[in-house]
Amino acid sequence: NAGVTQTPKFQVLKTGQSMTLQCAQDMNHNSMYWYRQDPGMGLRLIYYSASEGTTDKGEVPNGYNVSRLNKREFSLRLESAAPSQTSVYFCASSEQGRRYEQYFGPGTRLTVT
């Protein structure tokens, strides 16, 4: 099992450019999450999908959109990147009944210049 995979690992964007971060899990988990991690700010939830077909806003959703493509895949889109979106982005998943145990991907380091 690969667990949670994320692409790309690194990305540099110019202000105003758009991009999609991809995430896939092979553990048959129902719930998937997108976080951003910034120094001193911990892990902040951007969006989550409690189950296939549903998405909900987290703590910091502005400037982002998500798509739960199927049970395996959950993508995060930046429509018009801003320097404030420079961060490390993590995707995670969890199974129903063990919501306290989230499995994280390796992260995408995004720099917006």
Next chain:
Amino acid sequence: QQQVKQSPQSLIVQKGGISIINCAYENTAFDYFPWYQQFPGKGPALLIAIRPDVSEKKEGRFTISFNKSAKQFSLHIMDSQPGDSATYFCAASIKGYSTLTFGKGTMLLVSP
């Protein structure tokens, strides 16, 4: 509004010492308290978790202590090793919700 307050932000401990990280919460609806460990360049991973009806849980050198009346819980790392150097996050979850509320993290450095 931060619902789980974690301290300290950073911690330096000598090899063989005890590392202690504390968390406090206000929301009494929280019903599960996990700790995550994150090594540089990696995603966080579940380390240990506790329910509020248990006062202590031990797994190897890692122990969670839980004080329900004070709404506080802490992670103790006994005989700390350089390989324990990582960022540690406490978290809390609410029954019926699939999200976790994370503390801001503690960067632990265990000096050789």
